[in-house]
Amino acid sequence: MRHARDGASAVIDAASQVLTIRGRSEPPEARNPDVAWGPRAVDGVWVPTRNGQRLQIGLPGPADDHAVTAVRPSLRLFPGVATDTDLIAQTTTTGIRLITVAHGPGAPAEFRFAVGLGEGLSLDATPSGGYDVVHDRYGATVGRFHAPWACDALYRPIPAAYDLDDSALVMTVGHREADALYPVIADPFYAR
8 A cells, every 4th residue: 555655646746846837827726516526537527617517527547447546635646547647636726637647658649538518518629729618509618628738857848739539638748759758747627
């Protein structure tokens, strides 16, 4: 059990150092009672929209993945969601951030986040590279997946982008082409 705690601490420390450097532009971790986490990565998370609906975000991971490590109510660790990859999930006051930690060049370049939209909601690309959750009838933005960013252990920017594949938001992180120093941190962030 100590090994699992030490591994979780190392992943959280790596991500915390990068997030501290990024400064005040980062949303603070906070407990959010409107966010409901599934017990495994494949179960995902349910997040609120501004109009009172909910959407489900499926996390990358094998279908037979093991239970999540709840570090505190606002922080969860999903180890081994892919080869050489862990996921740290934070609750914020307005949504969630999913910090993807690639530990080496064997980590995948693409990460799929299945999005289950509520009735009458759709995803619309933004000029910044993110996706708005739009209420189809009124055209109002009721949530947003902010444009992804990524950086390596030396805080150098790594290319990151979203594509929409059916109902999945696919984040591509160009860590292999960038000659990155690992770990590489990539950050999908959803806010209502």
